[in-house]
Amino acid sequence: MRLLTKSFPCTLLSLVGLSQAAVVSHQWTLSNKDISPDGFTRSAALVNGQYPGPLLQFNKGDTGLITVNNHLTDPTMRRSSSIHWHGIFQHRNAENDGPSFVTQCPISPNHSYTYQIALGQQTGTFWYHSHLSTQYVDGIRGPIVIYDPNDPNKNLYDVDDATTVITLTDWYHDTAFNLENAWFAGGPEPVPDSGLINSAGRYENGPLVPLTRINVQRGKRYRLRIVSASANGFFDVSIQNHRMTIIEADGIAVKPYVVDSLQILPAQRYSVVITANQTVDNYWFSATQTVRGATTASTNPNFNGSDTFAVLHYAGASSGEPTSSQVFSSGPVAFNESQLVPLINPGAPGGSSPPDQVFNFTFGTNTSNGDVWLINGIQYQSPSVPTLLNILTHANATFGTNEHTLTLLPNAIIEVSFIGTAGHAFHLHGHTFDVIQSASGGAPNYINPPRRDTVSSGGTATAPVRIRFRTDNPEAGLAAVFAEDPSGIRSGPQSVNPDPQWGQLCNIYNQLPDDLK
Ligand SMILES: *[C@@H]1O[C@H](CO)[C@@H](O)[C@H](O)[C@H]1NC(C)=O
Ligand SMILES: *[C@@H]1O[C@H](CO)[C@@H](O)[C@H](O)[C@H]1NC(C)=O
Ligand SMILES: *[C@@H]1O[C@H](CO)[C@@H](O)[C@H](O)[C@H]1NC(C)=O
Numbered sequence: 001m002r003l004l005t006k007s008f009p010c011t012l013l014s015l016v017g018l019s020q021a022a023v024v025s026h027q028w029t030l031s032n033k034d035i036s037p038d039g040f041t042r043s044a045a046l047v048n049g050q051y052p053g054p055l056l057q058f059n060k061g062d063t064g065l066i067t068v069n070n071h072l073t074d075p076t077m078r079r080s081s082s083i084h085w086h087g088i089f090q091h092r093n094a095e096n097d098g099p100s101f102v103t104q105c106p107i108s109p110n111h112s113y114t115y116q117i118a119l120g121q122q123t124g125t126f127w128y129h130s131h132l133s134t135q136y137v138d139g140i141r142g143p144i145v146i147y148d149p150n151d152p153n154k155n156l157y158d159v160d161d162a163t164t165v166i167t168l169t170d171w172y173h174d175t176a177f178n179l180e181n182a183w184f185a186g187g188p189e190p191v192p193d194s195g196l197i198n199s200a201g202r203y204e205n206g207p208l209v210p211l212t213r214i215n216v217q218r219g220k221r222y223r224l225r226i227v228s229a230s231a232n233g234f235f236d237v238s239i240q241n242h243r244m245t246i247i248e249a250d251g252i253a254v255k256p257y258v259v260d261s262l263q264i265l266p267a268q269r270y271s272v273v274i275t276a277n278q279t280v281d282n283y284w285f286s287a288t289q290t291v292r293g294a295t296t297a298s299t300n301p302n303f304n305g306s307d308t309f310a311v312l313h314y315a316g317a318s319s320g321e322p323t324s325s326q327v328f329s330s331g332p333v334a335f336n337e338s339q340l341v342p343l344i345n346p347g348a349p350g351g352s353s354p355p356d357q358v359f360n361f362t363f364g365t366n367t368s369n370g371d372v373w374l375i376n377g378i379q380y381q382s383p384s385v386p387t388l389l390n391i392l393t394h395a396n397a398t399f400g401t402n403e404h405t406l407t408l409l410p411n412a413i414i415e416v417s418f419i420g421t422a423g424h425a426f427h428l429h430g431h432t433f434d435v436i437q438s439a440s441g442g443a444p445n446y447i448n449p450p451r452r453d454t455v456s457s458g459g460t461a462t463a464p465v466r467i468r469f470r471t472d473n474p475e476a477g478l479a480a481v482f483a484e485d486p487s488g489i490r491s492g493p494q495s496v497n498p499d500p501q502w503g504q505l506c507n508i509y510n511q512l513p514d515d516l517k
């Protein structure tokens with residue numbers, strides 16, 4: 001069944017009467033506004049004036065039509081934009097995946113683009129963010145939930161709605177431009193000023209901004225959907241007096257796994273169930289933020305990673321913060337990624353038999369260029385023509401060295417090893433993958449390894465992190481870029497056929513003066 005045709009009116013027509021799956025339309029305005037989520041006021045780049053951006057809620061099988069109207073005007077930040085829908089497979093729909101210069105040209109100021117996103121069979125917790133350079137740290141980022149009416153873990157919780165979505169972000173008082181320029185001029189890697197839980201946080205010696213409140217009623221079970229929409233560092237989450245049962249990782253339902261604390265890397269998501277069975281009171285929800293291995297930084301005295309809290313508030317308790325110490329013991333069971341077992345159809349593609357293609361990614365940094373990241377000695381730099389456009393317009397397209405584009409065979413089993421111990425969150429577009437060797441250690445697992453879309457690359461020299469996936473989604477990914485089955489992208493039953501508004505993006509963008517790009 002082909003749910004999504006590529007021309008806008010046809011999409012609406014072809015969906016009518018097809019199934020009960022809905023078309024969910026949203027009008028978004030990107031604009032600049034002063035906000036002060038941690039008490040420090042700065043201009044930010046926002047979706048519909050909100051931080052984090054509005055929660056996108058879908059049901060399984062829906063199609064999203066998200067019109068992004070770009071009204072960014074502040075010259076201290078980028079004024080063009082594009083939006084990536086992290087974790088959404090975008091089958092035959094690479095042109096709506098969002099990364100600037102990989103699958104599209106940016107949306108120019110005073111212009112619009114409508115992303116058409118058929119969600120297929122995917123369910124769970126995702127997020128979106130600007131995918132033009134580092135623009136998202138200026139504010140264009142927010143959560144996505146795709147509800148599953150037949151969730152296999154549904155009997156484990158009572159409440160799962162907008163009030164149980166928890167977005168964790170790093171927050172900076174300066175703009176992405178300034179942070180980047182200082183870094184590339186030889187300064188230290190930027191360290192955030194604070195960590196935010198939803199829309200609130202605090203920085204060291206800053207004002208006592210009211211913390212985010214997560215409201216519960218005694219006796220109910222809550223599915224908290226925890227999203228790291230961070231750019232840097234990771235969060236360790238624990239909730240005073242409450243254990244967490246993990247039931248989802250990155251859109252994949254997992255066997256219930258009970259922990260006392262949870263480590264979440266940038267771009268990862270977990271659903272955890274908590275039972276509100278303690279004395280009616282207020283409890284600390286703690287999300288300690290570690291950046292470059294530490295919770296403080298000599299380069300930024302504002303940063304105190306140990307001071308990222310929300311309040312778990314039981315109905316009937318006093319308003320305000322818990323009176324108990326913020327330093328609480330979270331219990332003995334620490335999270336271990338290798339314990340995440342997919343509930344449905346576990347097992348790495350190909351089992352333990354040799355894969356069809358192997359890639360070794362060795363991470364490094366260029367010390368003469370502000371320690372920017374290198375993969376296999378190459379710094380990724382955007383091409384001027386988006387990779388997808390290159391593939392669509394050239395049979396046997398070739399790619400520039402710094403475009404770092406690796407071609408994958410169709411319908412093949414791919415294994416990627418991350419060599420070197422630098423821990424970095426690695427995300428693959430268009431796929432989940434099986435983590436046959438996790439950074440948390442243990443023997444290789446081909447039987448029921450964790451399945452997710454973002455993984456820590458920080459293994460050891462003798463046990464590098466290894467992932468496996470099957471190429472079933474012709475797509476141009478990122479980081480290094482995988483061009484998956486380029487000829488399949490161009491033609492045949494899996495091909496990608498962008499509509500004219502996509503083609504116009506580059507014509508408009510290429511005419512912009514540099515400062516508006
Ligand atoms: C966008 O439109 C406004 C209002 O028409 C105009 O003032 C502004 O110059 C335009 N900006 C760009 C970059 O074209
Ligand atoms: C509260 O619920 C947890 C399950 O999350 C359970 O392990 C614990 O025993 C319960 N505690 C009380 C006091 O009922
Ligand atoms: C950081 O925040 C924690 C929690 O509020 C506090 O105990 C600590 O004193 C603060 N400062 C430093 C430098 O850790």
Ligand SMILES: *[C@@H]1O[C@H](CO)[C@@H](O)[C@H](O)[C@H]1NC(C)=O
Pocket residue numbers: 358359360417
């Ligand atoms: C990847 O690295 C492993 C371990 O160092 C090595 O055995 C293998 O030959 C490498 N494969 C490729 C394709 O580079």
Ligand SMILES: *[C@@H]1O[C@H](CO)[C@@H](O)[C@H](O)[C@H]1NC(C)=O
Pocket residue numbers: 366367368369374377378379
């Ligand atoms: C490292 O940075 C220097 C200075 O910007 C540059 O000349 C060199 O080409 C870079 N090396 C790599 C491998 O990108």
Ligand SMILES: *[C@@H]1O[C@H](CO)[C@@H](O)[C@H](O)[C@H]1NC(C)=O
Pocket residue numbers: 395396
């Ligand atoms: C692309 O490569 C294929 C296989 O190598 C070849 O048959 C075909 O002629 C090439 N097409 C062009 C336009 O070069």
Ligand SMILES: *[C@@H]1O[C@H](CO)[C@@H](O)[C@H](O)[C@H]1NC(C)=O
Pocket residue numbers: 336337338339440441442443
């Ligand atoms: C995680 O669990 C595996 C067993 O599945 C174990 O071998 C490994 O040591 C554990 N990692 C940590 C950090 O405890």
